[in-house]
Amino acid sequence: MNKTLIPFALLVATTTGFAAESVKATVNGMVCAFCAQGIEKRLTKLDATQAVFVDLKNKIVAVEAKPDKTLDHKAITAEITDAGYDVVKLEAVSMSVQEIRAQTKAAK
Amino acid sequence: MKRVATVVALAALALPSVFAAPMGFKDSWMAMGDFSPNWREGFVNFAFTARDAVGPSLLYMRSDDRLKTRDLAEVVYTRLLQRWNMPHAQANVWFIGGIGAVRGNDFSGTRAMATPGVQVDYETTRVYFSALARLYRADGINHDFASARAGFSFYEADYDEVQPWLIVEARHMRGLSADTEITPMLRLIQNRYFVELGVNNFKHVRANFMYIF
Numbered sequence: 001m002n003k004t005l006i007p008f009a010l011l012v013a014t015t016t017g018f019a020a021e022s023v024k025a026t027v028n029g030m031v032c033a034f035c036a037q038g039i040e041k042r043l044t045k046l047d048a049t050q051a052v053f054v055d056l057k058n059k060i061v062a063v064e065a066k067p068d069k070t071l072d073h074k075a076i077t078a079e080i081t082d083a084g085y086d087v088v089k090l091e092a093v094s095m096s097v098q099e100i101r102a103q104t105k106a107a108k
Numbered sequence: 109m110k111r112v113a114t115v116v117a118l119a120a121l122a123l124p125s126v127f128a129a130p131m132g133f134k135d136s137w138m139a140m141g142d143f144s145p146n147w148r149e150g151f152v153n154f155a156f157t158a159r160d161a162v163g164p165s166l167l168y169m170r171s172d173d174r175l176k177t178r179d180l181a182e183v184v185y186t187r188l189l190q191r192w193n194m195p196h197a198q199a200n201v202w203f204i205g206g207i208g209a210v211r212g213n214d215f216s217g218t219r220a221m222a223t224p225g226v227q228v229d230y231e232t233t234r235v236y237f238s239a240l241a242r243l244y245r246a247d248g249i250n251h252d253f254a255s256a257r258a259g260f261s262f263y264e265a266d267y268d269e270v271q272p273w274l275i276v277e278a279r280h281m282r283g284l285s286a287d288t289e290i291t292p293m294l295r296l297i298q299n300r301y302f303v304e305l306g307v308n309n310f311k312h313v314r315a316n317f318m319y320i321f
Binding site (some may be wrong): 027028029030031032033034035036037038039040041042054055056057059081082083084085086088 | 129132133134135136158189191192193194195196197198231232233265266267268269271274297298299300301302318320
């Protein structure tokens with residue numbers, strides 16, 4: 001292997017090994033930032049939460065797990081419900097909140 | 109959806125609103141204020157479930173001719189009766205009811221007052237409608253209140269951006285004002301901050317705010 005490629009290969013391996021785990025939820029009823037702040041506040045308080053991203057336009061809420069933690073899908077659904085909204089879809093994704101944010105911004 | 113639209117339309121015709129939503133999310137405190145020379149209201153409540161909140165409210169009211177005043181201190185219970193969460197909209201029906209004591213400058217002592225009411229609202233990221241009807245009743249006093257609001261946002265904003273709205277409110281209180289108060293207001297929402305500023309048809313400045321802790 002070309003010596004110049006070794007650091008790059010190591011970087012890719014490292015990045016893949018520590019890929020952030022997130023949950024992406026599609027949420028009905030999110031129309032106002034002021035009202036939706038409850039979602040962010042409640043999800044941020046979960047023990048496993050590293051970061052939260054709310055996208056009003058695409059009705060997406062993304063929660064990133066701390067490196068050594070696992071996100072509880074039922075707990076996330078319950079917190080969004082207690083904030084006053086309905087979860088219509090929930091999926092696990094191997095992306096950070098930062099990456100999800102960049103992806104949705106690029107799509108706009 | 110048709111059912112929701114019917115409820116909102118009927119309410120808008122029959123009734124009118126002060127706040128976007130009269131309570132926050134479960135386990136949150138919400139503070140609200142509505143200030144103008146003839147109407148000064150401060151209200152705090154705690155949401156002990158996702159649908160129920162309770163808290164104290166102070167309200168000062170003055171007649172158009174500035175001769176008659178009312179001071180109401182009450183405990184207000186707020187209940188989300190029904191919510192429709194749609195992909196791009198939300199509609200709600202609320203019960204708002206208080207029990208307290210009212211004082212006035214045209215009678216002596218304090219009277220018990222009850223203030224039951226219903227609010228309906230419909231909102232997307234670009235339009236807003238609401239209506240509130242509330243009774244303000246005490247022995248020998250009837251200050252029933254009605255208000256209606258409609259508005260639009262100048263543009264769709266992201267969650268962390270400032271979103272400006274133009275909101276127009278019409279409201280009327282029996283026994284204190286012969287005229288309906290019309291107030292166009294600039295509403296600014298930025299995440300946890302919610303403020304409204306306007307000037308009504310009596311040329312009174314009006315300022316509202318909401319904050320969730």
